[in-house]
Amino acid sequence: MATSVKQWMDKETGMINSSIFADEQIYQQELEKIFGRAWLFIGHVSLIPNPNDFFLTYMGEDPVILTRDAKGELHAFLNMCRHRGNRIVRADDGNAKNFMCAYHGWTYSNDGRLVSVPGLQEAYYGELDVDNLGLVPVAHLETYAGFVFATWAEDAPSLKDYMGDVRYYLDIRYNSTDNGSQLQGPVKWMAPFNWKVPVENASHDMYHVGVSHLSASIVQARFRNQPLRNRGEERFSTPGQRQVHAGNGHSLTANVREEGTFRRVLQGATNDGRAEAYEKSMLDEAIRRLGHYRATRISGGGSLFPNKWLGPNLAFPRGPLKTEMWVFNMTDVDMPQDLKDDIRLRQLTSASHPAGLLLQDDMDNWRSVTDSGRTPMTRRWGQRLSMGIGHEESVPGYPGLEVAAACSEAGQRGYIARWEEFMNAESWADIHIDPITAPFEGTATM
Ligand code: FES
Ligand SMILES: [Fe+2]
Numbered sequence: 387m388a389t390s391v392k393q394w395m396d397k398e399t400g401m402i403n404s405s406i407f408a409d410e411q412i413y414q415q416e417l418e419k420i421f422g423r424a425w426l427f428i429g430h431v432s433l434i435p436n437p438n439d440f441f442l443t444y445m446g447e448d449p450v451i452l453t454r455d456a457k458g459e460l461h462a463f464l465n466m467c468r469h470r471g472n473r474i475v476r477a478d479d480g481n482a483k484n485f486m487c488a489y490h491g492w493t494y495s496n497d498g499r500l501v502s503v504p505g506l507q508e509a510y511y512g513e514l515d516v517d518n519l520g521l522v523p524v525a526h527l528e529t530y531a532g533f534v535f536a537t538w539a540e541d542a543p544s545l546k547d548y549m550g551d552v553r554y555y556l557d558i559r560y561n562s563t564d565n566g567s568q569l570q571g572p573v574k575w576m577a578p579f580n581w582k583v584p585v586e587n588a589s590h591d592m593y594h595v596g597v598s599h600l601s602a603s604i605v606q607a608r609f610r611n612q613p614l615r616n617r618g619e620e621r622f623s624t625p626g627q628r629q630v631h632a633g634n635g636h637s638l639t640a641n642v643r644e645e646g647t648f649r650r651v652l653q654g655a656t657n658d659g660r661a662e663a664y665e666k667s668m669l670d671e672a673i674r675r676l677g678h679y680r681a682t683r684i685s686g687g688g689s690l691f692p693n694k695w696l697g698p699n700l701a702f703p704r705g706p707l708k709t710e711m712w713v714f715n716m717t718d719v720d721m722p723q724d725l726k727d728d729i730r731l732r733q734l735t736s737a738s739h740p741a742g743l744l745l746q747d748d749m750d751n752w753r754s755v756t757d758s759g760r761t762p763m764t765r766r767w768g769q770r771l772s773m774g775i776g777h778e779e780s781v782p783g784y785p786g787l788e789v790a791a792a793c794s795e796a797g798q799r800g801y802i803a804r805w806e807e808f809m810n811a812e813s814w815a816d817i818h819i820d821p822i823t824a825p826f827e828g829t830a831t832m
Contacts, residue, residue, distance in 0.1 A: 391810050395802045400772030407580035408759030413706040421446025423539035425548045427694050431532045432568035441479045451475050455497040462536045463521035531561040541814040552636035554824035561830045562672040565719040572712035579752040581703040588695035589637035589801040590688040593793045596621045602743035611657045629794045630786040633820030635804025637797030638688025651685045677827025696738045713738045771795040785824035
């Protein structure tokens with residue numbers, strides 16, 4: 387059991403202590419208690435498609451190499467030489483059977499074995515325990531729909547249990563085709579805010595859209611030839627749109643369409659009929675994999691605890707006041723090339739791209755929200771995630787722990803509550819797992 391329980395969020399009022407966004411000690415604990423034990427999204431099989439491919443990634447601040455060995459097996463290791471701790475891989479990605487440390491030349495195979503040590507006989511007198519000095523592997527590695535996840539915690543639950551009901555919604559975009567998706571990128575940049583703020587925003591703050599993004603939305607709607615949504619008072623009466631805390635800290639906004647109206651999932655594509663034609667051509671496959679309801683009626687997006695925000699994007703901690711942001715471009719393997727090209731170009735204007743119109747609004751707000759945890763008087767008054775407390779309900783067709791109106795902070799409360807639970811836990815034995823309740827239909831699996 388956890389020895390002392392700290393409270394950073396008052397669950398009755400939704401008030402949160404702003405120091406969770408700025409305090410150095412809290413930050414150092416997060417690296418161990420959140421990133422040292424949660425299941426973390428670290429890459430995608432399409433980023434390392436061939437034998438001996440590798441991709442440099444992170445689990446929190448810890449550098450990690452994701453590899454595919456000569457036999458095609460996936461591995462993830464700490465990017466750290468067992469001699470003096472040097473980083474052995476410096477390239478973002480590539481293809482290599484072995485990795486040689488640039489300091490003294492210890493060399494590791496891409497399945498983690500230490501295969502060569504200069505002076506093993508002459509200088510170490512044959513006494514080095516070579517068999518036990520391979521690269522440090524993660525405790526568990528699993529994939530979901532081609533996305534690779536890993537955890538450092540031996541006692542972690544399965545990825546399936548960790549995800550729980552959120553997979554019901556994620557399947558709609560990530561798991562509806564037999565051939566899956568492919569990722570490009572990422573685009574990376576450093577941003578001056580706490581890593582939790584973008585994830586909490588994606589958990590999923592619809593309240594800000596009609597205010598923060600109004601001018602950008604007008605431009606974007608014209609540019610994409612799409613109707614303007616979620617502006618002004620319309621935000622508060624959006625039939626079919628609801629915020630869902632799916633459990634285990636994962637939250638999203640779900641859109642349910644009327645039966646018989648076409649559900650367009652690919653919001654990022656130009657509205658010229660190509661995306662719609664593609665989605666219609668894939669509909670039978672989607673129905674087989676997801677069942678009729680999910681394949682034809684629902685769409686949505688949000689976050690995955692602890693650090694996946696919006697699409698397949700990541701927020702890496704780099705100090706309490708700094709975040710390394712990654713965004714990937716994602717398309718289906720089966721899409722025609724011209725649609726893939728269109729989505730890649732349109733992504734430049736999307737909600738999650740640094741060159742897009744929307745994220746510039748967000749990042750300025752996120753920096754300022756972070757800063758309120760930095761100075762004594764702003765810290766004294768705290769922050770408010772009270773919207774819709776007590777109005778969460780169970781709504782047929784929207785599986786999850788708490789289902790709320792589209793404009794609510796139930797999802798964000800679910801995210802912060804999960805964070806608090808992890809921070810107070812000594813091990814996974816202290817962390818609860820919400821049961822899977824969603825009515826999964828179709829043939830899609832993990
Ligand atoms: S630090 Fe890697 S070989 Fe010495
Ligand atoms: Fe936003």
